């Protein structure tokens with residue numbers, strides 16, 4: 526088990542990049558750390574690898590503090606975004622190099638390299654230089670170097686960001702398979718929330734070096750702790766709409782700016798009032814694009830008319846940009862449901878899936 530306890534990183538004791546970072550990582554877990562560019566993800570990973578000094582806090586591996594250990598003594602292997610392959614060496618030597626430096630018996634090196642090459646389907650490329658490989662093959666060589674190290678913990682620093690979309694999708698599946706086959710523990714850093722949702726057993730969302738939420742992808746997606754997480758996870762991004770709240774007739778009513786819509790909130794969204802006895806005058810309504818659908822006559826209630834500003838056809842889905850006052854909302858609907866009259870189409874908000882966030886702190890009012 527790997528534990529990060531009160532980890533802090535600052536440069537020159539002034540600029541704090543990571544603050545009070547606490548995380549438990551269980552054996553065999555695939556942990557994905559996701560956050561916007563510059564939030565400290567790579568720094569965190571480099572501290573676990575031993576490539577960056579930890580300013581304060583503890584890094585415990587099975588209870589033992591390894592925060593001052595040399596990288597080679599940490600049982601970790603890191604796969605970098607730019608693969609960090611030696612350009613003048615062929616694949617075999619790239620895989621073997623780390624072991625050669627450690628003066629491992631050549632027969633054992635050969636055995637390990639050939640095994641790693643077989644696992645990663647690289648056997649026919651062993652003589653090639655990195656420049657003669659595709660992006661995906663280079664990525665596999667980088668993973669091969671992690672395998673031959675016999676590491677228990679694999680660290681991935683945005684390993685797919687240099688690949689095109691199709692290959693990224695393929696390599697994502699390969700990395701997950703690699704993790705399962707190696708029976709190791711993986712920590713994977715990305716700013717791509719789709720990669721995060723699809724790979725993680727445990728998802729960690731960070732902003733400016735601080736953890737915003739930890740949970741399974743489903744937990745985080747269904748119950749975002751605040752509007753930052755709600756907007757960051759899920760694509761297209763969650764719509765955030767400022768609303769005024771009114772408390773009357775035993776219910777809570779929300780009104781959009783410019784009176785664009787007015788509706789009673791479902792009971793499961795008003796626990797902040799009924800159970801926590803809070804009565805804020807304003808809030809931010811978070812609603813996912815897939816929860817704004819075209820209104821049909823069977824559905825009663827929470828509907829409003831919008832102009833469709835423009836449409837993006839994505840094969841079987843369509844992204845609609847709706848005009849709301851001076852703002853825009855996004856709706857994602859099946860392409861076959863495209864409205865006929867784009868000037869005035871009626872949409873239905875699935876409010877029982879919406880979220881209400883505090884106007885100032887952004888906290889989910891119902892959690």
Ligand SMILES: Nc1ncnc2c1ncn2[C@@H]1O[C@H](COP(=O)(O)OP(=O)(O)OP(=O)(O)O)[C@@H](O)[C@H]1O
Pocket residue numbers: 536540542560561562563564565566567568569715716
């Ligand atoms: N040696 C350094 N001295 C001062 N600041 C640094 C140093 N190295 C990194 N930083 C700063 O630390 C912050 C976090 O950097 P880091 O590379 O960890 O972010 P990241 O979340 O991995 O970003 P990205 O997704 O863009 O790779 C950034 O603001 C960066 O400018």
